[in-house]
Amino acid sequence: MFEKSTWIRLPRNVVVGHGVLERTVDVIDDLHLQGRPLFVTSPTPRRLAADPIAAQFEERGIDPAMVTVETASFDAVETVIETADAEEASYLVGIGGGKAIDIAKMASDHLDMGFLSVPTAASHDGIVSNRGSVPEGDTRHSVAAEPPLAVIADTEILAEAPWELTTAGCADIISNYTAVMDWRLAHRLKNVEYSEYSAALAEMTAEILVDNAAMIRPGLEESAWIVTKALMSSGVAMSIASSSRPASGAEHLFSHQLDRLAPDAALHGHQVGVGSIMTAYLHDGDPGVWTDIRDALASIDAPTTADELGIDADTVLEALTTCHEIRDRYTILGDGIDEQAAREVATRTGVI
Ligand SMILES: NC(=O)C1=CN([C@@H]2O[C@H](COP(=O)(O)OP(=O)(O)OC[C@H]3O[C@@H](n4cnc5c(N)ncnc54)[C@H](OP(=O)(O)O)[C@@H]3O)[C@@H](O)[C@H]2O)C=CC1
Ligand SMILES: O=C(CO)COP(=O)(O)O
Numbered sequence: 118m119f120e121k122s123t124w125i126r127l128p129r130n131v132v133v134g135h136g137v138l139e140r141t142v143d144v145i146d147d148l149h150l151q152g153r154p155l156f157v158t159s160p161t162p163r164r165l166a167a168d169p170i171a172a173q174f175e176e177r178g179i180d181p182a183m184v185t186v187e188t189a190s191f192d193a194v195e196t197v198i199e200t201a202d203a204e205e206a207s208y209l210v211g212i213g214g215g216k217a218i219d220i221a222k223m224a225s226d227h228l229d230m231g232f233l234s235v236p237t238a239a240s241h242d243g244i245v246s247n248r249g250s251v252p253e254g255d256t257r258h259s260v261a262a263e264p265p266l267a268v269i270a271d272t273e274i275l276a277e278a279p280w281e282l283t284t285a286g287c288a289d290i291i292s293n294y295t296a297v298m299d300w301r302l303a304h305r306l307k308n309v310e311y312s313e314y315s316a317a318l319a320e321m322t323a324e325i326l327v328d329n330a331a332m333i334r335p336g337l338e339e340s341a342w343i344v345t346k347a348l349m350s351s352g353v354a355m356s357i358a359s360s361s362r363p364a365s366g367a368e369h370l371f372s373h374q375l376d377r378l379a380p381d382a383a384l385h386g387h388q389v390g391v392g393s394i395m396t397a398y399l400h401d402g403d404p405g406v407w408t409d410i411r412d413a414l415a416s417i418d419a420p421t422t423a424d425e426l427g428i429d430a431d432t433v434l435e436a437l438t439t440c441h442e443i444r445d446r447y448t449i450l451g452d453g454i455d456e457q458a459a460r461e462v463a464t465r466t467g468v469i
C-alpha cells in the first residue's frame with residue numbers, strides 16, 4: 118500500500134527586481150492581508166527600506182508598528198512577540214538582512230501569524246526559506262520555522278548593500294554542491310530521507326550561479342538579480358525537502374562550529390564556502406570538484422583560506438575535528454576525523 122504524503126510550504130508571491138519595494142502594499146492586497154502590520158527591522162535596513170515602506174502604508178491610512186532589533190537573540194524574538202500582542206498586529210514584515218528576517222520568521226511561527234520577507238542583503242538563503250536560525254546557547258544551526266507568505270527583493274537596494282554580503286550569499290549557494298554530496302551519502306549509508314527533485318534543484322542553482330560568476334560584480338544590479346534568484350531557488354529546495362539538507366552538509370557543520378569558536382569572525386556564507394572546498398576534497402581528493410569550488414569562490418571575491426576568513430589554523434582544525442558532534446546529520450565527516458586527517462585536508466586545499 119502506498120502511504121507516503123508530503124506538504125510543501127512555499128512563498129505565494131516572489132517579487133524580485135528594480136524598485137519593487139514600492140509594490141509592497143500591492144503584495145499585501147494580493148495576499149488579502151488585513152489589519153495592522155508589525156515591521157521587524159534593524160538600524161540600517163530601517164533607514165533604507167522600512168521607513169520608506171511605512172510611508173507607503175501611511176498613505177493608505179495604515180500605521181505600521183515597528184521593532185528595530187540590534188542583535189539576533191531570543192530576547193529580540195520575545196520583544197517582537199510582545200509588541201505584536203500589545204500593538205494588535207495582524208501580520209509581520211521582516212525587513213533587513215538575516216537578523217531581522219529570522220527574528221520575524223521565528224516570532225511569526227510562535228504567533229501563528231503570516232510574515233513577509235523583505236531582504237536588504239543577499240547574504241544567505243535564509244531570506245526565503247522555511248528555516249530560522251537565532252543563536253541560542255551553543256546552537257547555531259537552523260530549525261523549522263514559518264516560511265514567508267511573500268518575498269519582496271528590490272535589486273536596487275540589494276546591489277548597493279556591502280559587496281561582502283553578496284559574495285557571502287554566492288558562497289552559500291556554491292556550498293550546495295557539497296551539501297548535496299553529503300545528503301546522497303547519508304541516503305546511501307544511513308537511509309536518510311532524500312528528495313531527488315530537491316537535490317537536483319539545489320545543485321542546478323549552484324551550477325547556474327557558477328556559470329554566471331563572471332557577471333557577478335560589485336554595484337551591478339544584474340548581479341543582485343542573479344544572486345537573489347539563486348537564493349530563492351535554494352530556499353525552495355529546502356522547502357521541498359522540509360529540511361535544510363539540500364543546502365547544508367558538513368561545510369555548514371564546520372561553519373556553525375566556527376561561529377561558536379570564533380564568534381563574528383566571518384560571515385556565514387564565507388565560512389561555508391571555505392568548508393565546502395575541504396569537504397569536497399574529502400569526497401574526492403583529485404583535482405576537479407574541490408578545485409572548481411575554490412576557483413568559483415575566488416572568482417566572486419569570496420574567501421578561500423583561513424587567513425582570508427580572519428581565523429587561525431588551530432581554530433579551523435578544531436572546528437573540523439569536532440563539528441560532527443553538533444547535530445544529528447550524517448556527512449562525509451562520519452563520526453569525526455582526527456587531527457592528522459584534518460591538517461592534511463586543510464593543508465592540501467591551501468585553506469591553512
Ligand atoms: N535561516 C537561515 O537559514 C540562516 C540564518 N542566518 C542568520 O542570519 C543572520 C546573519 O545574516 P546577515 O544578513 O549576515 O546579518 P544582518 O542582518 O546582521 O546584516 C549584516 C549587516 O549588514 C547590514 N545591512 C543589511 N542590509 C544592508 C544594506 N542594504 N546596506 C548596508 N548595510 C546593510 C546590517 O546593518 P544593521 O547592523 O544596521 O542591521 C548588518 O550590520 C544571523 O542572525 C544568522 O543566525 C544565517 C544563515 C542561515
Ligand atoms: O544556512 C542554511 C542553508 O544554507 C541552513 O542550514 P542549517 O540548517 O545548517 O543552519
Ligand SMILES: [Zn+2]
Nearest residue numbers: 241242289389
Ligand atoms: Zn547557509
